[in-house]
Amino acid sequence: MTLSRVAGLMAIYVCCFVCGAREDVRWELIPPRNASIPQGSLLGGYLDNNEWNYFLYVGRVFFYNNIIPAAVYSHDGRWQASFALDGTVRTGITGFEVAATDRSEFVRWVPAANGEVPQGAVQVGIAAGGSEVLYACRAYDDPQQGGVSVTVMAVGALRPTAKVCFTTIMGTLKKYPTYEVLVKS
Numbered sequence: 001m002t003l004s005r006v007a008g009l010m011a012i013y014v015c016c017f018v019c020g021a022r023e024d025v026r027w028e029l030i031p032p033r034n035a036s037i038p039q040g041s042l043l044g045g046y047l048d049n050n051e052w053n054y055f056l057y058v059g060r061v062f063f064y065n066n067i068i069p070a071a072v073y074s075h076d077g078r079w080q081a082s083f084a085l086d087g088t089v090r091t092g093i094t095g096f097e098v099a100a101t102d103r104s105e106f107v108r109w110v111p112a113a114n115g116e117v118p119q120g121a122v123q124v125g126i127a128a129g130g131s132e133v134l135y136a137c138r139a140y141d142d143p144q145q146g147g148v149s150v151t152v153m154a155v156g157a158l159r160p161t162a163k164v165c166f167t168t169i170m171g172t173l174k175k176y177p178t179y180e181v182l183v184k185s
């Protein structure tokens, strides 16, 4: 192999690292009442309660001094977000960002439990004035809620020190000690 070919191959390798931004998860700001969310928005879960059946995308919202991983969904023709953290639940939030990627094969959901954060977890949010990173997590459940059966892969926020994945299912706070975490490979 000639020296110039070696140099060329090295340039390709360096580019894979430096120019690899397209493989990243990016955060798209969705203006209130926007008709759609971008192509490549990251699907995280779903909720089916026989009346509604909708997809949950990975999002995040600002809330006081926190940025909190959230679930993004379209309900009554409007895109909105919901989240749960500690004892707080909010739904119907119209100011949010949604995660998007051009290369979904670089994004995976890795199982973990009891506050564990798998290697490569995407840093989604931040809590307590910067002292703790929050991650996007999800958990499967099929609760009876308000007299109806719900089947859900709920999308929420992993707070490692709390050792659970916080989510909300139709406005009710849920905590899961076993969950999956959004990871970038």
Ligand SMILES: *[C@@H]1O[C@H](CO)[C@@H](O)[C@H](O)[C@H]1NC(C)=O
Binding pocket: 028, 029, 030, 031, 034, 035, 036, 037, 038
């Ligand atoms: C807002 O909605 C329009 C129309 O559906 C769409 O073309 C555009 O990509 C959306 N903007 C974002 C940031 O998703």
